[in-house]
Amino acid sequence: MKTDIALPHSSRMGAAGEVLAVFLKLGLTCFGGPIAHLGYFRREFVERRGWLDDESFIDLVGLCQFLPGPASSQVGFSIGLLRAGWLGGLAAWCGFTLPSVLLLIGFAAIAPSLGGPVGSGLIHGLKLVAVAVVAQAVWDMARRLCPDHRRAAIALIAVAVLGILSTVYAQLIVIGLGAVLGLVLCRNTTSTDTARVLQHTHEFRVSRTVGAIALILFCVLLFGLPALVALHADPAVRILEAFYRSGALVFGGGHVVLPLLQQQTVAAGLISSNDFLAGYGAAQAVPGPLFTFAAFLGWMMAEAPNHWTGALLATVGIFLPGLLLVLAALPYWQALRARPSMTALLAGVNAAVVGLLASALYSPVWTSAVLSKLDFAIAVIGFFLLTRWRLPPLAVVVLSALAGMAEATLH
Template sequence: MNGPSVPGAARPGTDGSAAPGTVWPGTPIEVLLAFLKLGLTAFGGPVAHLGYFRTEFVNRRRWLDEAAYAELVALCQFLPGPASSQTGFALGLLRAGPWGALAAWAGFTLPSAALLVLFAEGAGALSASAWGSGLLHGLKLVAVAVVAQAVWGMARTLCPDRPRAAIALGATALATFAPAAIGQVAAIAGGAALGLALLRDGAAPPAAPLPAVPVSRRVGVACLLLFALLLGLLPLLHGLGGGVAVFEAFYRSGALVFGGGHVVLPLLRDAAVAPGWVAEDAFLAGYGAAQAVPGPLFTFAAFLGAVLRPGPGGALGAVLPTLAIFLPGLLLVLGALPFWAALRRRPAAGAALRGANAAVVGLLGAALYDPVWTGAVLRPTDFVLVLAGFLLLTLWRAPPLLVVALGAAAGTGLGLGLEAVVD
C-alpha cells in the first residue's frame, strides 16, 4: 500500500523522480510526530529499529507494502552508514518529500542525542540502581520480541518458496560466521546473484512498489559526488585542527561503516580517543549509555562531542559530530534512490531483488540470535517475557507502545525482586 491517492497529484518523471508540483500523501509534521514516537520508544539497536519501522509504517500506518519496505532495507543495508536511520530517512522522503526526510531524521535522532548529552552532563545514574537496570533489561527483552515478529512476518511474505527460504538460510549462516560488515554485504550481494540465477521465473514485482522518489538523477549524482569529495578532501584538511578535524574524524567514521550499530564503535574510538580528545573511561561510559537509550547508536557521537576536549562541550559541542557522522549515509541514500527506482523495473533486477529481499530476512534472523537474543535473554524468566511479548504483538495485535510499557514494567519488577533476594 503506498498511501491514499491524492487528487491532482502530478505523475512521476520517467526516471522515478517526482514531477514538479507533485502532492505527497503525507506532511512533514505527520512524519515528525510518527518518528518522534519511535525516537522515544525504539530500544534495542538497528535491527530492532527495523522491526519497529515495519510494525509502524507497513502494518499500522500502511505507508508502503512489505515488498517496498524490504527493498528500502536491502538498499540501506548495502550502503555504508547507519542502516536504520537511512531507512527512516528514506521513509520520510517517500512520504513527504525532502522536508519529510529531515523530519524523520530529526524525530528519530534528536531524543537519544539529547539524552546522551544529559548523560554527559552528569544525569546518567539510571543503570546504577536496581530498578533502573531492571527497566533497561525489560526494554531489551521487548526488542527481542519486536525483532522476532519482524523476522516471522517478513519470512512469510518474502520467503514463500524453497529457493528463497534457502537463500535466507544461507544469509543467516554467512552473517553469523563472517565478520559483520563483510557478512552483511556478501549476504545481500549473494542473495541478489542467486535470485538472478534461480528466480527469473517468479512473478514480476509490482510496477511501482515505491512512491515516486522526490530526487532527480541530477541531484542524486550531485549527492554522490559530494559524498566522495568530502571523503577525499577532508583528510587533507585535517591538519587545520579545530572544527575541521572534528568534522573529518566523525564524517570518516560514518562513511566507512556498513550496517551501523556497534560496528561503528572501533572507528569512533580511533576518531575520538586516539587523538586524546576523549578519555578512555569516558568513552566506555558513554558507550554503555548509548546502549541504554532509544534511537540510533550513531548518536553516541553526540555524547563524544559533549565531552570532547578541547571544545565547547555540552549541547553546542554535540552538534558538529552528530551532523558529521550522519551526513555521509544520508547523502548516499539521496544519491542511490533515483537510480534504484529506475533499475528495479528491469526483469533481471526484479529477480535479483527477490533474492536480496530473502537475504535481508536471513540477516534479520542472524541478528535476532546475536546480539539481540544473546544480549537480553539470560534466564528462563526472560524467555517467558519474550514469548509473551511476541504473542501480544502477533496474535493479540497489541500496539508496540503498550508492549514496550509492559516490558519495562516487568523488567523493573524483576530488577527490584532480584535486589530483594540478594539483600
C-alpha cells in the same frame, strides 16, 4: 530528460513552513515502525490533504523500499521535496526526525545515572524488549521476503556464513553473496511493485544531472571516508564513516541496521553491549524513524569530541546515504524497475538480510539480554504480544520495562 511523479491538480507547490508543521506533528505521533509510518503518511497526504494521489504514493513507496536506507524517512523527504522543493525536503526530514532524536539524546543523558535495582531493572527490561522486537522483525521479514525454498535457502546460507566468519566485513560479504545467489536462483521471481512505473508530468522534477551528482557524492563518501580514517584517525571522521557505511548498506527496513551498527560500535569497542541494547530498546518507545537510534549511540561514544557533536555526526551519517540515493534513483527509476535482473538481485539481497537479522537476534541481542528463565519468559511474552495480540510496540516497551524492574527488585 526528467522523471516525475503525477500529482492531482490540487497539490501545487506549498511553503516549507507548512511542510515542517505537518511533519513535526507526524514526528511526534508516528509510533509503530516504518510500515505504520507509511500508513500515517498515506492517511495524511493522500486521503486528508491530497498532496499526491494513491498511485503516486505507491510509486514513491516502491522506490524507497527498493533502495538501501530508512524507507519512511525517504518517502517523507520525497513528499516534502515534491510539495515545497529543496527546503520542503529538508523541512520534512527535520520535522519527522528531530523529535525522536531529541528524546533518545535525553535518554542517553540520563542513562548513566540509572543505578540501583530500579534503574538496572529498567535497562534490562529495555534489552528484553529488543529481543521481542528483533524476533518479530525476523518472523515478519522471513514470511515476506523468503516465501519460497530458493530464498529461504539464501537466508540459511547467510546464517551459516555469518556463523563461520569473524571478519568485520562479514555483513558485506553476506549481502554480496545474496546478490549473486539472487541473480542465479531468483530469475523467475516477480514482484507486484515492478508492475508500476513512474508517471511523467511537470509537477515534480529531479534532473539526471542532479541524480548523477547525488550518486557521485554517495560513492565519494562511501569510499572516501574509510580512506580518510586510514590516513588520519580523527574521532569525528571515524564516527561519520561508521554511521554513513551502516546507513548505505541497510536493505530491508530499520531493524536491519542493528547488526551493522553493532559491528561498527560494540565490536569496535566504541560502546558497551549493555548500553547498545538499552538504547535500542528505548528507540522502540519513541515516535519517528528507528534510525534515530544512531543519535543515542553518537551521544554515548566516549571518543566523540563531545556528546552533541557525536549525536549530530551519527544522525547525519546514517540518514545522508539514503537521501542521496533517492535523489540519484528518481531520474532512472522507470528503466531500473523494468530489468528482471534487478528484481532477482534485490530478491537475493533481501533474503540474505533475513539471515543477517536472524544472526543478530542470537548475538548480541539474545546472548546479552536473556540470562535466566524469567528473562526468557518475559521475552517470549513480549514476542507474542507483538505478533499475535498486535499490541503497539510502546505498550510492550512499558510492560517489559516494568517486568525488568520487578525482576530486579525480587533479586
